[in-house]
Amino acid sequence: MNFYDAINWRYATKKMNGDAVPKEKLDNIFNAIQMAPTSIGLQPFSVIHVTDPELKEQIQPIAYGQSQIVDGSDILIFTAWDEITSERINDYVKLTGEIRDLGEEELQPVRNMAEGVASRSKEDQFNWSARQAYIALGFGLSAAAIEKVDATPMEGFKNEELDELFGLPEQGLKSIAILALGYRDEDNDWLAPMKKVRRPKEELFVKPEVPELV
Amino acid sequence: MNFYDAINWRYATKKMNGDAVPKEKLDNIFNAIQMAPTSIGLQPFSVIHVTDPELKEQIQPIAYGQSQIVDGSDILIFTAWDEITSERINDYVKLTGEIRDLGEEELQPVRNMAEGVASRSKEDQFNWSARQAYIALGFGLSAAAIEKVDATPMEGFKNEELDELFGLPEQGLKSIAILALGYRDEDNDWLAPMKKVRRPKEELFVKPEVPELV
Numbered sequence: 001m002n003f004y005d006a007i008n009w010r011y012a013t014k015k016m017n018g019d020a021v022p023k024e025k026l027d028n029i030f031n032a033i034q035m036a037p038t039s040i041g042l043q044p045f046s047v048i049h050v051t052d053p054e055l056k057e058q059i060q061p062i063a064y065g066q067s068q069i070v071d072g073s074d075i076l077i078f079t080a081w082d083e084i085t086s087e088r089i090n091d092y093v094k095l096t097g098e099i100r101d102l103g104e105e106e107l108q109p110v111r112n113m114a115e116g117v118a119s120r121s122k123e124d125q126f127n128w129s130a131r132q133a134y135i136a137l138g139f140g141l142s143a144a145a146i147e148k149v150d151a152t153p154m155e156g157f158k159n160e161e162l163d164e165l166f167g168l169p170e171q172g173l174k175s176i177a178i179l180a181l182g183y184r185d186e187d188n189d190w191l192a193p194m195k196k197v198r199r200p201k202e203e204l205f206v207k208p209e210v211p212e213l214v
Numbered sequence: 215m216n217f218y219d220a221i222n223w224r225y226a227t228k229k230m231n232g233d234a235v236p237k238e239k240l241d242n243i244f245n246a247i248q249m250a251p252t253s254i255g256l257q258p259f260s261v262i263h264v265t266d267p268e269l270k271e272q273i274q275p276i277a278y279g280q281s282q283i284v285d286g287s288d289i290l291i292f293t294a295w296d297e298i299t300s301e302r303i304n305d306y307v308k309l310t311g312e313i314r315d316l317g318e319e320e321l322q323p324v325r326n327m328a329e330g331v332a333s334r335s336k337e338d339q340f341n342w343s344a345r346q347a348y349i350a351l352g353f354g355l356s357a358a359a360i361e362k363v364d365a366t367p368m369e370g371f372k373n374e375e376l377d378e379l380f381g382l383p384e385q386g387l388k389s390i391a392i393l394a395l396g397y398r399d400e401d402n403d404w405l406a407p408m409k410k411v412r413r414p415k416e417e418l419f420v421k422p423e424v425p426e427l428v
Contacts, residue, residue: 007249035221096411131348159413197310
C-alpha cells in the first residue's frame with residue numbers, strides 16, 4: 001500500500017482482535033522509530049516493549065481500562081529523558097565519534113549544542129526530549145500504517161503510576177505516550193465506520209501575515 | 215522509493231541548491247502533515263508556508279544565518295497553539311459534528327477530553343500542543359523522504375523574534391520548529407558524506423524491568 005493510502009487507512013483503533021503482529025513487521029516499525037530524526041541527533045528517549053499478558057493486565061487499569069492494552073499484541077511505551085545528563089551527552093558524542101571516525105575537536109560543535117539544551121531548566125529538558133520522541137512516534141505510526149498494522153497512540157494514562165510500575169525515575173525516564181500495535185476488530189469498534197476529522201488545509205497551512213514586509 | 219529506503223536516504227541537509235519543489239510533491243507533503251494523528255484529534259497547530267525570497271531573507275538571521283532558509287524553496291514554520299481556548303474547542307467540536315453527523319450529546323466526550331487538556335496550566339497546554347505538532351512534523355519528514363525531497367528540521371532559531379516577525383502572539387501561536395524543503399547540494403554539504411548516527415536498537419528498545427512482577 002502506498003504511503004498516502006496507508007495514512008488514510010490508519011485510525012486510532014479503539015477495539016483490537018488479539019491477533020499478533022508478525023516479527024518482521026514489528027522489526028520494520030522499530031526500524032522507523034530508530035531512524036526518525038531528532039534535534040542534534042540525540043534521540044533522547046527509550047521505548048519499552050511489552051508483550052507479556054500479565055504485565056499488560058497490570059498496565060490496563062493505569063490506562064483507564066482501555067482494551068487495546070490487552071488486545072494489542074505489542075505495547076510500546078514511549079519514555080523521554082527527564083534530563084540531558086553529562087553521561088548521556090558523553091555517550092552520544094562517543095557514539096558519533098565512533099560511527100563517523102571523528103576526534104574530540106571535531107565533535108565539539110555537537111557537544112556544545114547538546115550542552116546548550118542541558119543548560120535549560122530540567123522541565124524544559126524533559127519537554128524538549130518529549131517533542132523529539134513524538135517525531136519518532138510519528139515515524140512509528142507511519143511505518144505501522146504501511147505494514148497494515150493497526151496502531152493506537154494513547155496519552156490517556158496515569159503517567160506517574162506507569163513510571164512507578166516500570167521503575168522509570170531510577171532510569172531517568174518519564175512515560176509520555178503508549179502505542180498499542182495489533183489488528184482492528186472492525187465489527188466491534190465504534191470508531192471504525194466514522195469519517196476522519198481533519199481541520200481544512202486552508203486553516204492548517206497559513207500564508208504569512210507580515211505587516212512590515214514591503 | 216519504498217518507505218524504509220526513503221527514511222535511510224533522508225538526512226538533515228545542511229546545504230541546498232535552490233531548486234524548487236514541484237507543487238504536486240508539496241501537496242503530498244502537506245497532505246501527510248494534515249493526516250497525522252493528534253491527541254483527541256485536535257491538531258493544535260498551524261504551519262506557515264513561506265516562499266517569498268525577501269521574507270526568507272528576513273528569517274535567515276533569526277535562524278542564525280542557516281543557508282537552507284534561503285536555499286530551500288519552501289520554508290514551513292510549525293507553530294503550536296499557546297492555549298486550548300474555548301473558541302478552539304468549539305470549532306473542533308463543531309467540525310467533528312459536521313463531518314460525522316453527530317449531535318451535541320454524542321460530542322460531549324470529545325469536548326470533555328479537550329476541556330481536560332484546557333484545564334492544565336497555560337504552559338502545559340502549549341507543551342502538549344507542541345508535542346502533537348511534532349507527530350505531524352514526523353509525518354511531513356516521512357512524506358518528504360518518499361517524494362525524494364530534502365527536508366531539514368530546525369530548532370536553531372530565536373523563537374520570540376520569529377513569533378514577532380509573523381505576529382504570532384496576536385494569533386495565539388508560538389513557533390516551535392522550521393522545516394526547510396528543497397534539494398541537497400551534495401558537493402557542498404559537509405554532512406552529505408557522513409554516516410548516520412543512531413543509538414543501537416538494544417538501547418532504544420528496552421525490555422520491561424518490573425521487579426514486582428511474578
